[in-house]
Amino acid sequence: MTQQLQDEFDSSVENAEAWMKAIQERLRINDNTKGPRSALEARLRETEKIRALEPEGSLKMDLILVKADAALHSIGEDKKHEVLSKLKDIKALWEETAIYITHCHSRIEWVWLQWSEYLKVQDEFYTWIHNMRVTLEPDIELQLGLKEKQWQLHHAQVLLNDVLNHSGLLERLLEEADSLCSRIGDPSVDEDVQKKMRMEYEGIRDEAKRRVELLEKITKEHERYSTNVNRFQSWLSDVIERFNCCCTGETTKSSAEDKLKALKEIAKNVRSGGKKWKHLENQCAEVIQNTSPLGAERMKDELEELRKALEKLSLLTSEEEERLLKIQQLQSAYESQARQLEANIQELRKNLQRLENDLDPGEEEKTEDEFVTLWRKCNATRTALAAEEPKVERLKTQLKELLRFPQDMHLHTESVVSAIQQYQSVRGKISKMSTDTESQLRRLFQNPLQHFEQWKPTVQMLLATPEPDLAHIEAALAESSQFKEKLMTLQLKKDLLNDVFGEEKAKSFLQEVAEASKEREILHKSLLQSKSKLQNLISQHKDFDAGFAPLQKKLSAIKAKLDLEKEPRPDLLGKKTQLQRLQMIQDELTELVIQMEEVEKLVQSNTAHRHEMNQFSSDLQALRRSLEIMIQQSEDQVQKHWVYNDKLSDLQQWITVTMEKIESCQSAEGEQNTEGRAADLEETKISHGKANEGEN
Structure with missing residues (x-):
């Protein structure tokens, strides 16, 4: 295995x-x-x-x-x-x-x-x-004009650039063919094929260069001709313009002899222009050879128009000499009226400049009283500016009368237009400044109400808190007192609010202020009750004597403050400050009443303490009634003083404007101007009297 x-x-x-x-x-x-x-x-x-x-x-x-x-x-x-x-x-x-x-x-x-x-x-x-x-094979096509030839040249240059840009591609192809030849040994990339590619490219390149060179020659030849035509037209326009200056009165300040001399110089230039035109004709014949038939016809027509214009200018030059005698007769009347027009323009400019200089608002931050003063000054300046409007119309009438003269009205027209523009500019500036100032006043008046609306939800949330912080309650009470002062101040400015907002809007605004004051009073009492409850929780372990002694001490302090405010104040600021202090004392009394109510809870079964509390309550009510009388009297005094200041400001503005017009009358010359100034002063006096009646 x-x-x-x-x-x-x-x-x-x-x-x-x-x-x-x-x-x-x-x-x-x-x-x-x-x-x-x-x-x-x-x-x-x-x-x-x-x-x-x-x-x-x-x-x-x-x-x-x-x-x-x-x-x-x-x-x-x-x-x-x-x-x-x-x-x-x-x-x-x-x-x-x-x-x-x-x-x-x-x-x-x-x-x-x-x-x-x-x-x-x-x-x-x-x-x-x-x-x-x-x-590139077709022959170059003849073009209509210079622009077409330039386009044709540009196209040929683009083609040449394309050919030149392909040289890099050719070199890369040849390098690639050489590389392949060493690798594959095929006849399709051998040296003969590479030479054939280079020869074909160079043939295309040479043909593109030849075409560009030929088109450059044709285009430059036409450009030179076109430049000469433009120069001739510019020269002809310059001569015609000089001739028109003599014809239209642009040189009316010079004498008739000077104008005749200028016309002879123009005639000499016209004769020299004939040689220039002949040179253009010879040059045109050469350019036409490389231009299309329609373009050649246009060039010939253009030359013919220039020849006719030259002949017409020669004829008009001789006719203009006859017109010069009539100009001399009208020259004197024209200069007199022109001087009067310029004097009236300078007077109007001076008055406008004075009004504009008086209205420099400055860049520094302004108080409410400064905004009120600036607003009233703008209104007074607008009234003074309205008195200048008839003078503007008078300038237009004088300019129309000057237009019947043959002299050039360009400078006078510019001067009148400039004066009118200055008038409109000052009017626009005054209107904008008045509108901006009024907007600032409206914003300043509306700020306390807006701030109160933002503050109210915060206080409501604070009161809704089961155990609010005593420091937060006291801070809210301080802010409430400030709002009371600001809202009370707005209610004392009824006349000013009517002027700024208009009667209907002012009435609606004051209603909002009154409603805000009521809401503030309710919130203030709620804050005081909350504060008292908190303080009662803190001090409930103390006995009646410990609670009653601070009440007596605070009541004595309030009496002392009230005695100090019985002396009348000499100015509006002092009266306003006194009213604010009385209102703050009223808030202290309100707070004292609430504290007293809390202390009373401790004396339900003590007869001696009850007697002391009854006596304290009686003293407190008497002091409260006395304070209410003083606050009412102080409000009446502030309102009266405010109305007095407004009328005094209007009177000062009227006196300033009247004094400026008196000074202007004293510096004017001529009986007619004096009577006109007197009429203006009378109109100003009447308009101010009517304005005062309207205010009363």
Whole structure:
């Protein structure tokens, strides 16, 4: 049995060795890249078949390994070396065969692919050669004009660039052909084929260069002619423009003698233009030879139009001399009216500049009172600007009267337009500043209400908390007092709100403020109750004396504060500050009442304490009534002082505007201007009087 296993192993090794050597022989026969493409393809197919047999070799090796394993388990140690040696040799032979299969097939396949890619690129190259030959073969077509010739030249340059860009492709093809030639030795890629490819490319390249050079010559010749025509047209336009300056009055400041001199110079230039035109005619004859018939006709027509224009200019030059005498007669009247127009323009500009300078808002941050002052100043300036509108219309009328003169109105028109634009600019600036200021005032007035609406949910959430923090309650109370002051201040500005918002919107806004004040009062009382409850929880272990003494002390302190506020204040700021302090004292009394109510709970069964609490309550109510009277009186004083300040500001603005107009009247010259200034002052006085009546 042991001998049989060893024989089977030896037989499998011999069988596999014979198969591998047969495969290597077939590979050796096909391991060659030389020869025609059909032979290379046949060798490629043969190596593909051999590579397909590689799994068979793997099976043979697997069989050998199985037989070797069986033999090694059954034979003695003295014969194992022989089996292992044969196993090692057959493994090496199989590895060599497998590598040979892969390398041989890959080498032939790579040469096949390289050849295929070369043939594909070669076909594309020869297709391009054919297309370029078809494109360059026809003769150059005559074009209509310069633009068409430039397009034709550009197209030829594009073709040349395409040809030059293909030189790289040619070089790569030649390198590839040379590489293939060394590998396959086929005549289809030998040196003669490479030379033929280069010669065909160079023929295309030379033809493309020749065409570009010819078209460049034709185009440059036409460009020179076109440049000369443009220069002649520019010269002719310049002469016509100089002539038109004399005809249309653009040189009316000069004398008739100067104009006649200018006309003679123009006539001299016109005569020299005849020689220039003749040179163009000779040059045109050369360009026409390389131009299409229709283009040649257009060039001839263009030259003829230039000749006619030159003759017409010569005729008009002689006729213009007769017109100069009439210009002299109108010159004097024109200058007088022009001076008057410029004087009126300067006067208007001066007034507009003064109004604009008075309205510099500055860049610094402004208080509410400063915004109110600026807003009133804008309104006063708009009234003063409206008085300048008749002067603008007067300028337009004067300009229309000047238009009947033959002189150039360009400068006067620009001056009038500039003055009107300055007027419109100042009006727009004043309107924008007034609108912006009004928007700022509206924002400032609406801010407290908006902030209150943002603050209210926070307080409601705080009150809804089962055990709020005492510090949060006290902070909310402080903010509530601030809101009370701001909302009360808004209610005192009814007249100003009517001016800024309008009566209807101001009424609606004040209603919102009043509703917010009521909501704030409710929230404030709720906060005080919450605070008192918290404090009661903290101090409920203390007796009545410990709770009553602070009440008496706080009541005394409030009385002392109230006594200090009985003295009247001289100005609006002092009165407003005093009102705010009284309102803060009112909040303290409200808080004291709540604290008193909490202390009263401790004296239900104590007669002596009840008497003290009744006396304290009586004193507190008396102090509260006295405080309410003082607050009402203070509010009335603030409202009256506020109205007084508004009217005083209006009067100061009116006095400023009136003083500026008086100064302007004093600096004006002529009886007519003085009467006009007086009329303006009277109108301003009447309009201010009506405005004051409306306010009253």
